Amino acid sequence: MNDRTILVVDDSDFDRKLLVEALKRKGNFTIVEASTGERCLEALETVSVSLVLMDMLMPGIHGSGVLSEIRKRFSAVELPVIMVTSLSEDSNVVDCLQRGANDYITKPVNFEVALSRIETHLKLSEASREMARLRQNAALNALVTTYSHEINNPLTIAIGCLMAPELTPASKEKLEKELWRIAKIVKKIETAGRDAEVQFTDYTPVAKMMKLT
CATH class of the missing domain: 3.40.50.2300 (Response regulator)
Incomplete structure (x- = not known):
């Protein structure tokens, strides 16, 4: 429909x-x-x-x-x-x-009156849904801004470990530590997102990050 x-x-x-x-x-x-x-x-x-x-x-x-x-x-x-x-x-x-x-x-x-009121309420309903979507976008942007710096450092370290020619026991331990930090931050984002009623599935980068956990 x-x-x-x-x-x-x-x-x-x-x-x-x-x-x-x-x-x-x-x-x-x-x-x-x-x-x-x-x-x-x-x-x-x-x-x-x-x-x-x-x-x-x-x-x-x-x-x-x-x-x-x-x-x-x-x-x-x-x-x-x-x-x-x-x-x-x-x-x-x-x-x-x-x-x-x-x-x-x-x-x-009066069909003209009926049609006018129907159109009015359809437009109001659509406008309300659009406002809700914009609020969700704003909430997501605020979350991304808040946590992007926090997640950037462990993510950079983890990528550095993976890009190294050889994964030594020490670098493997460091990688596991940083991945654990990333998982904890992502969990915090997920919890904050639920509290803000943000639909993360609409945002590919965050959605992909969620799947890592």
Whole structure:
């Protein structure tokens, strides 16, 4: 799935098809449909969804109940949820917003308004993910700066031992000592990276260094 996949959830086939056709006609989206709250949750198990557009009142699990289950799995940034409600459901709207809905639209649906809000929340979600990625990059850069000097000296000595014409018992002992120092420093970097929630797999030099341990 692309990063503009919308899950439309409504027990009314007529209302759901209206929304789906409007979204297909006016936006560059991949659409997934669900007719019940249960099927919505099942779809989220197998499909990568960018946003959920869900009717408030449905048989079985009520829209607010489905929303609560969604928020157990995804944050409001990871998966925006827009509720669809009638004008007479103000108390339900408040309840859903408190449960983690990002927004709501009212019936009868104004498709231009719906499209605008969908685009807004998709952009906000993408911007939040990009900010998180930049924070991770900054955290990694800080770690690399902090530990690069510390690891440089034992690494230079170890390379010198390996480049020597002959590995004598003394140089072998020195090599083992420096490799142990390097392993300890890398372990410190790994621990600091976990604390900072940095994804080292995105950074080839550090990732390769990790594999040495």
